[in-house]
Amino acid sequence: MAEIQSLLSALDVFSRAPDKTSLDSANNWLQEFQHSPEAWSTCNVLLLSPDAPPAAKQFAAQTFRMKVTYDLHQVDEANLLSLRDTLVTAIEHYHSGPRTILIQLCLAVSGLALQLPAWRNPVETLIEKLGKNPVTVPALLHFLTVLPEELTTNTKIPVTDDEYRERAQTILTANAKTVLDLLSMYIQASGVTSAIQAQIFNCLRSWLVAGEISAQEMAATPLLGYAFEALASDELFDAAVDVICDLIHETQEIEDNMPVIEVIVPRVIALRPKLQEVKDDVDKVKGYARIFTEAGETYRLLVLQHTETFFPIVEAIGECSAYPDLDVVPITFHFWMRLAQSIGKKPTVSPLFLDAYKTLMVVIIRHLHFPTDMETLVGQDADDFRSFRHIMGDTLKDCCYVLGTETCLMTAYDMIVNVLARGPSGASWQEIEAPLFSMRSMGAEVDPTDKKAVPKIMDLIPTLPDHPRIRYAALLIISRYTEWINAHPEYIQFQLQYISAGFEAADAEVNAAAGQALKYLCQDCRRHLVDFLPQLHTFLSSVGAKLSQEDKMQVYEAIAYVISAMPMEQAAQSLRTFSMDILAKVHAIVSKGSPATKQELQDVCNGLENLEVMLHVVQSFGEELPPSCQNTCHEAWTIFDAFLAEYQADYEVCERATRVLRHGMHFFGSAVLPIAPSVLARMSTAFERTGLPSYIWIAGKLINRFGNEENPELRNAFRDTYERSTTKVVSLLQLKAPQDMPDVMEDYLRLLLQMIDYTPDLFFQSSAFPLAFRIAMAALTMIHSDIIFASLDLFRMMLTHDCLDPPAVPPPKFPIYAAAIRAVVEKEGLQLVGYLLSGLVGDFPEDSTSVVVTIFRVLTTLWPTQMLSWLPQVLQQLPTSAAPHQVKTQFLADVTGCINSKQPDRVKYAMLALHRASRRARDRRRMGPLDS
Template sequence: MACQDQSIQVVLQALQTLYHDPQGDAKKRANEWLEEFQHSVEAWQTCHSLLTESSTPLEGRLFSAQTIRSKILYDLSQLPVEQQLPLRDSLLSSLVTTASQPGSRAVIRQLCLALSDLALQSSQWADPCDDMIKRYGQDPSTVPTLLAFLQSFAEESMNSRVALSSQYLDGIGPAFQQVLNILTLYINAPGITSDIQVAVFESFRSWIITGEMEQHLMIENPLFNALFEALPSDPLFDAAVDALCDVIHETRELVSNPQFVSLIIPRLVALRPQLEEHKEDPDRIRGYCRILCEAGECYNSVIVKHPTEMLPLVEAIAQCAAYPDLDIVPITFNFWYEVATALGRQPIEPQFKPLLDIFESLQTVIINHLHFPPDNDSQTAQERDDFRTFRHRMGDTLKDCCHVLGAPSCLRKSYDLVVAALGKPSPSWQEIEAPLFSMRSMGAQVDPNDDEILPHIMEMLPRLPDHPRIRYAAILVISRYTAWIDRHPENITFQLQYISAGFEMANEEVAAAAAQAMKFMCQDCQQHLVPFLPQLFTFTTTAGDRLDQADMVEVCEAIGYIISSMPVEDGARALQQFCEPLIQRVQSVASASTEAPKAELQKVADALERLDAFLSVVGEFDPLPSSCMATPQTVYAVLDQLIARYSHLYYISERVGSVLRRGLAFFPITALQPVLPPVLERMASTFATTHYASYLWIIGKIAGKLGASTSGAALGAAETRLVIGAFESVTTELERLLTTKQAIEIPDVMDDYAHTFMSYLTHLSDATVPSPCLSTATHMTINALACPAPETIIIALDTLATLSQRLSHPQFQPLIQPIFAQWGKHLMIILLSGITQGFPEDVLEQVRDILTRVSQCSPPEAVEAWTVEGLEKIPGNLLPQNEKQAFVSKMHEHLLAPEGDALRNAVNGLVRAARRARDRGRQSRKSLGAM
């Protein structure tokens, strides 16, 4: 008893800390202890005592109820079968005493969940719903408790974590009619309170979702009528809306039943007047809109089969779509998509004409919603972002209109709206911009071969007012229809001028749109734009410094598409012409006698990024013209000068690294051979002084290039010394760096080192494995596993798994086996912690491979000791003790019979156990947060 009292006091103290201690670390430790305590066997009795003690504070009662619910859900096997009914009776008693205590709602919720989970898993409780109805269904004061249980019982029957006993494997159908009868009785009871009505609706909703009720009975039940009758009531409105939406959803399979349609559709259509009556109440409109759209989505096939009878429902939803509150309008979007898909493209049957008329009106409604507010400048940044996002969502609904009405018809309407606005004496810019935006949104539905309306749209562009918003929208219209422009090159001169003029406007958005349009036009109209390269060259050299860098990068990419379409010799000359001014800018700073100011250095970084953009799009010339063979030496001489002076500047190093990587991909090994020695030397020495990851990156890329060029053949002695020397240099330097820093402090370096090591192992194994730094390289890669980024963990594990696979090569086995023995303990501890606490779950195969090699390379007793030590370091709230013991047993089995599946099963079981513990912890925190 003294031990039990002590356990209670420890729990209460931990809860006091969790809820009331201002120290974050103390709260964290308390939470971890409480979660671990929940796994223990003693938690059953301790929480029972806390629940039955009247002086237990609210947080203690809530924690105890939640813990017992959690243990019933996850640990029922800890409880002898003969104790299940006494546990039930104890929980039932707690329900009675809890109802009158402060904060009882959350505790009752957990107790009802616990009872439901017990009832569904235990064969000891024969008829729980009938039992609960008899216990709590006669006294009005206990009816809320009954309804809470009935709701929980239905919800938990669908909980995948509940292991249903044999009597409930076939569902809960036998109890359904009994529950339905009692709910019907309550809803019709005289003097029923709104709280009870809401609870009835919530319980009814939960049982409906189980799918146990015969669908045709739903709309014949008095509860269905009660839901409609409850809609005028403010206290009942939300609960009634939720339940009606679920009833409608569950009856979607009855749409082929004419009797059903005749019963439910009139009830739904009768709601339409409420849209006008409550037009000043957006909350009410939202509720009615949800009901109508749920019906429209579920019954869309009925709409197509019976368009005349269903037209009022569609009209009501269209009325919702026209509502000015833009938080409500999106509720209708999925309905329009579903109906448009069901109707198909441009139906011509006469019975669909009224539906087509609605879609025509819908396009006008959506375009009206697209209008920026008159006081757009007064909006907050967040409001502007939200509205832009909303406009793009509306664009999808415009595509639905195109799907049904045909793109030419919809484009014509948008075009007519612009023309009408231009005909006014002083139209607002919003009247023109909105239909222009719609033209862009509908572009995906437009046939590039359409010559019906697009020529008129293109001819209209010169007449548009020179307002920034209009220019922005018009430029994006051009960018959307560049495939059409490719068929009509006579328009290119004006359109290119129109886009270029966008760069001249003092508006960042217009310039960004112009850059995007330039890129799309150059992609789609490559051949037609070759004659314009001289103008584009002049533009890049004169306007480059005035434009935003992101826009200029897009322009460079755009020009790259033109160059890539040219014959090799012509393309090489064009690329050289565009790149030379950029290289000269870099050289002027790299070779200057004095240090460059920051502004000039930023221009150098921009020039390097533009070089990268050209090379990334052009890709390569095949075959490379002889005139380009000396380019790597010429360009690297400039870059080497720049690195020598400014390698300490991160943004310079990153840009140089990108250009070097692109150059390695662009040029063949024959052109690169002369520069590889100085590049490797510079990369290794500069990493030693800067510790920037980009230099590691290039060393890895060179290893890949050399490995690919040798086609698997051994490198020459000089090349081997060169490439392995660079790897050993950076490995030694990283080892030194990690004596002063943690791996997690330099995640980019750790990530690129793992990639570099992987490149060496993959392409240059014969030269890499014999290196004396192999053990250090393995250790550095193991350290990378401490970084939280999934991509770093994945490449580190891939690298270690690749190294482990090299053990199967006889010439490598004597070199690699000692390394896995050396780092086996370290690996075991990290891998066990990782797969239970943070590794991506798609790395389990690599983990199993590595653990297999560790167990092969070390004595079995050592492996078992490392396993125990690694598991002990994992907190009990993240992995229960019994699961740790199970893994140790499986590992022992694996060591006795390595060829079996014991290790695979052990790892999979450990991951599942950790997932369950995390899920359990989340549920616990969620429940405790309800207080």
């Protein structure tokens, strides 16, 4: 009774509005209770007690399901049949609900049946117990529905593959005909209700999908006919649609199922008039659309081979595609795609299919129309419609695949010409914009050598009305057709004029489209645009101030593509021109003698972002810099150094400046070497003063680039950066938890990884090493995959370093490295082992297991005595919810055995066993004690 009272108290917490502490406490208690052997008897009492509250009964049923899955080993074999009888009796007791309890009990019995060979025929038992009384038939149908689903999908049930195959054959396959006959009898029974008929269909689906009942077997019963007849019933419509779709899907082995297909197809075709009858009921149309498209996809080859017979299905799908509600239309898209792929492989195409795709194209373009009243399209609806237009665009590509791109483009072109012919008063912008959008979608299929359709489109663009949505669509056509323009450079001058006008439009979306068009034009036509670069520079000088930063970035990116196509010296001169324009503004802000305003700083940061974009595109000129670039590296750093000295604490300045430095480092290559110590000194100072991690990010990049250099000044700078950044991170950790500064932790760890890789003498011999070790351990407490991997990689590199297993004649500094590592491990090993095991059974990423095992194996090999003293303390602290007591005990015994037998390599198996056990506990924990 005390156990029951504690359980009821814990459950009661969830019925109130609890604080998080109470909720977590109750949740943990319930999870621990579910693990316990006592839960079996306690839940049995609660389940059958008339006075127990509903939440307790629900919890008891759910606990039975979980314990059957995870804890059946707790029940003596002699009591298993008694447990079966208890659960079957409970199903009978709850035959009328609540449904959530009944389903959990059915799942529990299903899981038990799979693990209990002594129960010879579970299906027969339940039919005998529940199938003869109309009152309990719904409970039987629930059980028969969940049985195949649970047996085929619950991979947590602990049976071997051979055991599973044998039991599935006994429970499911051997009883398939019995179940089919039972369902056939029930569907025709006098007084059968719609609710029971819906259950019958759901049960039938479950056995069909599991592959236990074949389409041919179902077709030999009245169930097939009843399924189609049930479409006339509002109550049964959804269940009937589901079972018909599953039936059709199960006939995809066409040759084996032709007799059934010959029964199904006429019935499906006969449904086509229903589309008109139910046209005002979206849900009904959606159901019929699912049936037609399932038939179309499944019988696609028959549609192609026997077009006259099967084409009514294609026509019905076409009707569904033309339906005005856009929830229905996408149901058909996969069919059109698969059919187009099949048609594309045939030497000749029936005119029926060509007409179908021509109609489909017109239908899709009509669906592309924005509403006449744009105010009706706001918020999420507007976003959804725009996203859906792109999905419809993919179907237009299918039309191109069948009809040819030229035909499709000319159809859209003719639509626009016909609208324009009506004059300004007779044309709506929607009628022009939709075909334009379709041209953009079909652009990916355009042949760069096309001489018929695309020239007409290009000539049409300047004649279009000056409406923002039309200009936006036209600009995006240009951005999509740039490969064609590259093959027809005579159009470039016009394109630049049209794009320039787009930048001057009042509409921000038009500006953005102009930026995108210019970027792709310059990217694909860069060689033709070299002579236009002065024009682009003038354009930037005159219009640049009016552009948004995002648009301006696109222009700089476009210019960079043109520069990348130039001869090297000319490219260097051009890049210098644009770069110095930006750096001059940086220099001006430092030299002005008074603090910069917020807007001035923002303008400079925007300029640096533009420079970053250009450097990203140009990449580099190689190790041999052109004469124009010889002194630029030093000049640029002088400007940056002064700028950061003044404004290093501004976050935006830090981000923008360091990103440019990163690209500059790649661009200038070895030319950076003379200034690298100065850069490192500035980065160290800036990080000390601000704690902004991008400064040590750049330091790590410099070590990666120049770590092999023997320059004494540079190596002193590396050591200085390492020690100063370590001191700063230690001070930050005294104020904040690691999880509150993930960027700092990650960039610091990256710095350490570069140090140990390139400068191990500096890394191990520094007084910063023990501190760095502790910081890396603190990183293991974070729930952040990249940081965990970085930290684990660092520990792996330290503990598997060659100095700990040196060759016969070791390098001179190896003993010093080894002494440093041994000293810190002997001091911090207990805590390190604790973090490793806690993460392994907790929140470490799944892919990190092999690294953890490697680190643990090395610790066991090199520090066996210490490990034997560390492990009991560590295991005691691991939560039992992640590692149950018996699992910890077994792990300790396994590792102790490996150490005592001097077989440390076998530690791997103990670690993997612990990990598997913790995953099972976690899976169970994720379900939660109150999940159904």
